Amino acid sequence: MMSSNINYSPEGNESIPQEIEEAVTRATLDLLPTKSKKQYELAYKRFVEWCDRNNVAGKYSENVMLAYFDQNSKIWKSSTLWAHFSMIKGMLNVENNQDIKALDDKYLMFKVVAVMGILGACRREELCQMSLNNIEDLGNTLVVNIPDSKTRVSRNFTVITET
Structure with a gap:
Protein backbone atom coordinates (compact mmCIF):
# COMPACT_ATOMS: atom_id res chain seq x y z
CA MET A 1 0.00 0.00 0.00
CA MET A 2 1.31 3.47 -0.93
CA SER A 3 1.81 6.19 1.65
CA SER A 4 -0.73 9.00 1.55
CA ASN A 5 1.61 11.80 0.52
CA ILE A 6 -0.44 12.54 -2.59
CA ASN A 7 -3.58 14.64 -2.45
CA TYR A 8 -6.26 15.00 -5.05
CA SER A 9 -7.15 18.40 -6.37
CA PRO A 10 -10.72 19.58 -5.86
CA GLU A 11 -10.97 20.40 -9.58
CA GLY A 12 -10.53 16.87 -10.81
CA ASN A 13 -8.72 13.59 -10.42
CA GLU A 14 -5.18 14.91 -10.82
CA SER A 15 -2.89 13.99 -7.97
CA ILE A 16 -0.82 16.66 -6.28
CA PRO A 17 2.35 15.70 -4.41
CA GLN A 18 2.49 16.63 -0.72
CA GLU A 19 5.49 18.94 -1.32
CA ILE A 20 3.44 20.99 -3.79
CA GLU A 21 0.53 21.24 -1.35
CA GLU A 22 2.93 22.49 1.34
CA ALA A 23 4.45 25.03 -1.08
CA VAL A 24 0.96 26.28 -1.93
CA THR A 25 0.16 26.67 1.78
CA ARG A 26 3.39 28.63 2.38
CA ALA A 27 2.80 30.83 -0.66
CA THR A 28 -0.77 31.53 0.41
CA LEU A 29 0.36 32.61 3.87
CA ASP A 30 2.94 34.89 2.23
CA LEU A 31 0.10 36.77 0.49
CA LEU A 32 -0.42 38.77 3.68
CA PRO A 33 2.02 41.58 4.42
CA ASN A 97 -9.30 29.59 -0.47
CA GLN A 98 -11.87 31.90 -2.03
CA ASP A 99 -10.97 34.57 -4.54
CA ILE A 100 -13.78 37.12 -4.80
CA LYS A 101 -13.78 38.52 -8.31
CA ALA A 102 -16.27 40.78 -9.96
CA LEU A 103 -17.49 39.09 -13.14
CA ASP A 104 -16.84 40.98 -16.37
CA ASP A 105 -20.33 40.43 -17.73
CA LYS A 106 -21.75 42.32 -14.76
CA TYR A 107 -19.00 44.68 -13.59
CA LEU A 108 -16.81 45.43 -16.63
CA MET A 109 -17.80 49.10 -16.83
CA PHE A 110 -17.01 49.60 -13.12
CA LYS A 111 -13.60 48.01 -13.66
CA VAL A 112 -12.88 50.22 -16.67
CA VAL A 113 -13.87 53.36 -14.76
CA ALA A 114 -11.75 52.30 -11.78
CA VAL A 115 -8.71 51.66 -13.97
CA MET A 116 -9.15 54.94 -15.81
CA GLY A 117 -9.64 56.80 -12.54
CA ILE A 118 -6.49 55.31 -11.04
CA LEU A 119 -4.23 55.48 -14.11
CA GLY A 120 -5.40 58.95 -15.02
CA ALA A 121 -5.47 60.23 -11.43
CA CYS A 122 -8.95 61.47 -12.27
CA ARG A 123 -11.28 63.42 -10.09
CA ARG A 124 -14.87 62.28 -9.78
CA GLU A 125 -16.06 65.13 -11.99
CA GLU A 126 -13.52 64.30 -14.68
CA LEU A 127 -14.75 60.72 -14.89
CA CYS A 128 -18.36 61.92 -15.10
CA GLN A 129 -17.51 64.31 -17.96
CA MET A 130 -15.74 61.65 -20.03
CA SER A 131 -17.36 59.91 -22.97
CA LEU A 132 -16.23 57.41 -25.59
CA ASN A 133 -15.16 60.39 -27.70
CA ASN A 134 -12.37 60.96 -25.16
CA ILE A 135 -10.78 57.60 -25.99
CA GLU A 136 -8.79 56.98 -29.15
CA ASP A 137 -8.12 53.34 -30.05
CA LEU A 138 -4.79 52.89 -31.87
CA GLY A 139 -4.81 49.10 -31.96
CA ASN A 140 -2.65 48.00 -29.05
CA THR A 141 -2.73 51.47 -27.43
CA LEU A 142 -5.54 53.59 -26.04
CA VAL A 143 -5.03 57.34 -25.78
CA VAL A 144 -7.35 58.78 -23.15
CA ASN A 145 -8.02 62.51 -23.11
CA ILE A 146 -9.22 63.76 -19.74
CA PRO A 147 -11.38 66.84 -20.29
CA ASP A 148 -10.51 70.02 -18.46
CA SER A 149 -12.17 70.46 -15.10
CA LYS A 150 -10.97 72.10 -11.92
CA THR A 151 -7.54 73.01 -13.33
CA ARG A 152 -8.99 74.07 -16.70
CA VAL A 153 -6.28 72.01 -18.41
CA SER A 154 -7.00 68.81 -20.28
CA ARG A 155 -4.45 66.03 -20.07
CA ASN A 156 -3.80 62.63 -21.66
CA PHE A 157 -2.61 59.22 -20.63
CA THR A 158 -2.07 56.02 -22.57
CA VAL A 159 -2.91 52.39 -21.92
CA ILE A 160 -0.67 50.00 -23.83
CA THR A 161 -1.48 46.31 -24.20
CA GLU A 162 1.18 43.66 -24.34
CA THR A 163 1.65 42.05 -27.73
Whole structure:
Protein backbone atom coordinates (compact mmCIF):
# COMPACT_ATOMS: atom_id res chain seq x y z
CA MET A 1 0.00 0.00 0.00
CA MET A 2 1.31 3.47 -0.93
CA SER A 3 1.81 6.19 1.65
CA SER A 4 -0.73 9.00 1.55
CA ASN A 5 1.61 11.80 0.52
CA ILE A 6 -0.44 12.54 -2.59
CA ASN A 7 -3.58 14.64 -2.45
CA TYR A 8 -6.26 15.00 -5.05
CA SER A 9 -7.15 18.40 -6.37
CA PRO A 10 -10.72 19.58 -5.86
CA GLU A 11 -10.97 20.40 -9.58
CA GLY A 12 -10.53 16.87 -10.81
CA ASN A 13 -8.72 13.59 -10.42
CA GLU A 14 -5.18 14.91 -10.82
CA SER A 15 -2.89 13.99 -7.97
CA ILE A 16 -0.82 16.66 -6.28
CA PRO A 17 2.35 15.70 -4.41
CA GLN A 18 2.49 16.63 -0.72
CA GLU A 19 5.49 18.94 -1.32
CA ILE A 20 3.44 20.99 -3.79
CA GLU A 21 0.53 21.24 -1.35
CA GLU A 22 2.93 22.49 1.34
CA ALA A 23 4.45 25.03 -1.08
CA VAL A 24 0.96 26.28 -1.93
CA THR A 25 0.16 26.67 1.78
CA ARG A 26 3.39 28.63 2.38
CA ALA A 27 2.80 30.83 -0.66
CA THR A 28 -0.77 31.53 0.41
CA LEU A 29 0.36 32.61 3.87
CA ASP A 30 2.94 34.89 2.23
CA LEU A 31 0.10 36.77 0.49
CA LEU A 32 -0.42 38.77 3.68
CA PRO A 33 2.02 41.58 4.42
CA THR A 34 3.98 40.75 7.57
CA LYS A 35 3.78 44.24 9.07
CA SER A 36 0.02 44.60 8.71
CA LYS A 37 -1.08 40.99 9.21
CA LYS A 38 -2.91 41.87 12.43
CA GLN A 39 -4.88 44.60 10.62
CA TYR A 40 -5.86 42.10 7.94
CA GLU A 41 -6.99 39.62 10.57
CA LEU A 42 -8.99 42.29 12.42
CA ALA A 43 -10.74 43.48 9.23
CA TYR A 44 -11.56 39.87 8.37
CA LYS A 45 -12.82 39.16 11.90
CA ARG A 46 -15.17 42.18 11.72
CA PHE A 47 -16.47 41.02 8.35
CA VAL A 48 -17.07 37.46 9.58
CA GLU A 49 -18.85 38.76 12.69
CA TRP A 50 -21.04 41.01 10.51
CA CYS A 51 -21.85 37.99 8.33
CA ASP A 52 -22.82 36.00 11.45
CA ARG A 53 -25.09 38.80 12.70
CA ASN A 54 -26.75 39.06 9.28
CA ASN A 55 -27.32 35.32 8.82
CA VAL A 56 -24.89 34.93 5.92
CA ALA A 57 -22.11 33.11 7.77
CA GLY A 58 -19.88 31.25 5.34
CA LYS A 59 -21.72 32.67 2.31
CA TYR A 60 -18.98 35.04 1.22
CA SER A 61 -19.84 36.41 -2.21
CA GLU A 62 -19.66 39.64 -4.17
CA ASN A 63 -23.23 40.48 -3.09
CA VAL A 64 -22.51 39.89 0.61
CA MET A 65 -19.40 42.06 0.38
CA LEU A 66 -21.35 44.74 -1.47
CA ALA A 67 -23.95 44.83 1.32
CA TYR A 68 -21.20 44.97 3.96
CA PHE A 69 -19.40 47.85 2.27
CA ASP A 70 -22.62 49.67 1.45
CA GLN A 71 -23.51 49.67 5.14
CA ASN A 72 -20.02 50.82 6.14
CA SER A 73 -19.89 53.50 3.44
CA LYS A 74 -22.09 55.62 5.68
CA ILE A 75 -19.37 55.79 8.35
CA TRP A 76 -16.06 55.12 6.52
CA LYS A 77 -14.19 57.24 4.00
CA SER A 78 -13.64 55.78 0.54
CA SER A 79 -9.96 55.16 1.30
CA THR A 80 -10.94 53.14 4.38
CA LEU A 81 -13.49 51.16 2.37
CA TRP A 82 -10.86 50.35 -0.23
CA ALA A 83 -8.29 49.30 2.38
CA HIS A 84 -10.78 47.04 4.16
CA PHE A 85 -11.92 45.50 0.87
CA SER A 86 -8.33 44.69 -0.01
CA MET A 87 -7.64 43.18 3.42
CA ILE A 88 -10.84 41.10 3.51
CA LYS A 89 -10.28 39.88 -0.04
CA GLY A 90 -6.78 38.74 0.90
CA MET A 91 -7.98 37.01 4.03
CA LEU A 92 -10.80 35.24 2.19
CA ASN A 93 -8.15 33.87 -0.15
CA VAL A 94 -5.95 32.71 2.73
CA GLU A 95 -8.61 31.46 5.16
CA ASN A 96 -11.24 30.12 2.76
CA ASN A 97 -9.30 29.59 -0.47
CA GLN A 98 -11.87 31.90 -2.03
CA ASP A 99 -10.97 34.57 -4.54
CA ILE A 100 -13.78 37.12 -4.80
CA LYS A 101 -13.78 38.52 -8.31
CA ALA A 102 -16.27 40.78 -9.96
CA LEU A 103 -17.49 39.09 -13.14
CA ASP A 104 -16.84 40.98 -16.37
CA ASP A 105 -20.33 40.43 -17.73
CA LYS A 106 -21.75 42.32 -14.76
CA TYR A 107 -19.00 44.68 -13.59
CA LEU A 108 -16.81 45.43 -16.63
CA MET A 109 -17.80 49.10 -16.83
CA PHE A 110 -17.01 49.60 -13.12
CA LYS A 111 -13.60 48.01 -13.66
CA VAL A 112 -12.88 50.22 -16.67
CA VAL A 113 -13.87 53.36 -14.76
CA ALA A 114 -11.75 52.30 -11.78
CA VAL A 115 -8.71 51.66 -13.97
CA MET A 116 -9.15 54.94 -15.81
CA GLY A 117 -9.64 56.80 -12.54
CA ILE A 118 -6.49 55.31 -11.04
CA LEU A 119 -4.23 55.48 -14.11
CA GLY A 120 -5.40 58.95 -15.02
CA ALA A 121 -5.47 60.23 -11.43
CA CYS A 122 -8.95 61.47 -12.27
CA ARG A 123 -11.28 63.42 -10.09
CA ARG A 124 -14.87 62.28 -9.78
CA GLU A 125 -16.06 65.13 -11.99
CA GLU A 126 -13.52 64.30 -14.68
CA LEU A 127 -14.75 60.72 -14.89
CA CYS A 128 -18.36 61.92 -15.10
CA GLN A 129 -17.51 64.31 -17.96
CA MET A 130 -15.74 61.65 -20.03
CA SER A 131 -17.36 59.91 -22.97
CA LEU A 132 -16.23 57.41 -25.59
CA ASN A 133 -15.16 60.39 -27.70
CA ASN A 134 -12.37 60.96 -25.16
CA ILE A 135 -10.78 57.60 -25.99
CA GLU A 136 -8.79 56.98 -29.15
CA ASP A 137 -8.12 53.34 -30.05
CA LEU A 138 -4.79 52.89 -31.87
CA GLY A 139 -4.81 49.10 -31.96
CA ASN A 140 -2.65 48.00 -29.05
CA THR A 141 -2.73 51.47 -27.43
CA LEU A 142 -5.54 53.59 -26.04
CA VAL A 143 -5.03 57.34 -25.78
CA VAL A 144 -7.35 58.78 -23.15
CA ASN A 145 -8.02 62.51 -23.11
CA ILE A 146 -9.22 63.76 -19.74
CA PRO A 147 -11.38 66.84 -20.29
CA ASP A 148 -10.51 70.02 -18.46
CA SER A 149 -12.17 70.46 -15.10
CA LYS A 150 -10.97 72.10 -11.92
CA THR A 151 -7.54 73.01 -13.33
CA ARG A 152 -8.99 74.07 -16.70
CA VAL A 153 -6.28 72.01 -18.41
CA SER A 154 -7.00 68.81 -20.28
CA ARG A 155 -4.45 66.03 -20.07
CA ASN A 156 -3.80 62.63 -21.66
CA PHE A 157 -2.61 59.22 -20.63
CA THR A 158 -2.07 56.02 -22.57
CA VAL A 159 -2.91 52.39 -21.92
CA ILE A 160 -0.67 50.00 -23.83
CA THR A 161 -1.48 46.31 -24.20
CA GLU A 162 1.18 43.66 -24.34
CA THR A 163 1.65 42.05 -27.73
